Amino acid sequence: MDDYRVKLEMFEGPLDLLLHLIHKNEVDIFDIPIAMITDQYLEHLDLMRFLDVDMAGDFLIMASTLIHIKSRMLLPGAGGDDDDEDPRMEITRPLLEYMLFREAAEELSARDMLERDVFSRKVPRYLQEHLRDYDQKLSVSLFELMKAFRRVIESASSQLHLTFEPEPWSIEDKAGYILARIEKAKEIFFHELFSKGTTTEMVITFLAILELVHQGRIRIFQPDQGGDIRIMRQEKGRAA
Template identity: 55%
Template sequence: MDYNVKLEMFEGPLDLLIHLIHKNEVDIFDIPISTITEQYLAYLELMKSLEMSIAGDFLVMASTLIHIKSRMLLPSRHEEDEEEDPRLEIARPLLEYMQLKEMAKELSEREILGRDVFKRSDTTSFDEYPDMVPKPDVTLFQLMDAFRRVLALGESNGNIMVSMEKWSVKDKVESIMVLLREKTDIFFEEIFMKNQDLSEWVVTFLALLELVHMGWVRVFQPSQQSRIQLSACFDESNPSVYGEKDGKTT
C-alpha cells in the first residue's frame, strides 16, 4: 500500500504523551516511564503498519523516552546527592504545552465579532437548545485506540481475512460519505461493518483520517464513556466533495 498519511497534519509527539498520561490516569510529575515508553513505541509501530508518515519529532521523543528510561534504571551514584528526576525532562515541556493548548482553546471559544462568529443573544441557553451543546472532538490517538478495538473484535470473531485485493482511499472516502448522506450521525464502527479484508479495514481508517483532515467529517464523543461518532460537514452542493476543487479534478 502507498497511502502515506502525514501524521503531523493531526497531532504531535507531546499530544501522544498527553493522551497516554490521561489514558493511564497518572500524574504528569510521576510518569511510569517504562510503561509510557512501551506504549509510545507501540503507537509508533501501529503508525508504521498503517504506512503513516512519522515526523522526525516523534522519533526524537522516542529516543528521549528510551534515554530517560535507561537513566531511571541506573543506580544512584551517591545516595546523599539529590539528583534531579530525569522525568522532568519531559514533564516540564509537557506541562507548558498543556497550558498553551488550554489557553488556545479558551481563545478559540471566545466570540470574535466581525470575523466568522455571530453574536449570540444573552438569552440563548444550551438547556433550551440541547442540540447546540458543543460536542468534544476526538483526537487522532483516541481514533487509533478505537481502530485497534475494532480490529481486535474482528479478529476474535473471525471476520478479518487477508487477500491480494487492493483498495482505494478515494473509493472508501466515497463509501463513508454515502453512509453520512443516509444518516446525520453514524458510529465509528459502522464504517467498517462491510469490511472483510485486513487491508480494506486499514484503507477505510485512512480514508476517515483524510476526510477529517479535509474538514468534511467531524469525529466526536458526546461523553467520555460513550461511543465515538461521525457527522458530515460537507455540503452536497459543494463539488469538492466529489473530488473536484476550484473547477479541477483531483
C-alpha cells in the first residue's frame, strides 16, 4: 500500500504529501480532481488480495478532508476577509495533527528511548515542541499512549468492514461524548472508548482525546507500569 501514488498532471506523491502541499499552498485546491483520486484508489483496493484497514482509514480521512476543503472554498466570501482563518487550515488541522503523531510514533518506535523527552537531532524542532507540549500534560508518556492506540487498531482490524461513507462524528462531537462518559463513570479505561466503530471513528476518538488533554479537561494516567491506561476528568486548578 505504501507504494500507491496518486497520479496528477501537476503533482505525483502519496496522499499525505498531497495534503501537506495543500497546507503549504503549493497545490491549488481547485485543480485537484477528487473523483479521479477516489476512483484510482478504489481500483487499487480491488486488485489487492488483503485490505490494509489502517491505510484505508487514512484515505477516508484524506478524501473527506479534500472534499470539505473544496466545498468551503467555493462558498461566497470564503477567504475574503483577512481576519478569517483560511478554510483549508480549519479543515486540515485535525488531519495534520494525526499525521504528526503518526510520524512521531514511527520515529520513537524505531529508537531505543533511554528516557522521556530525549530526541535525536534528526527530529524537527517543531515536532519536538509539539510533542513536549502534550507530554507535559500527560501522566502517561505520549509513546505509551500511541502504543495503546496502535493495539486498539490492530485488535479491531480483523472485525472491521470497509465502508466508504461520510463519518458522522466530528472531533468536537466526540470530545463531548467522551466528557459525558467520564462524567457518568468518573473514570474509564482508554480502550473502552474504542469498543466499536470504524477505523475513521477510532482516529477521530484518539484526536478528541488529545484535544481534551491539550485543553486540560481530562487526565490520562497509568496506575501500574504496563497496565491499562485510564482517563478521568481533570480537577480544576490541578495540573495534568
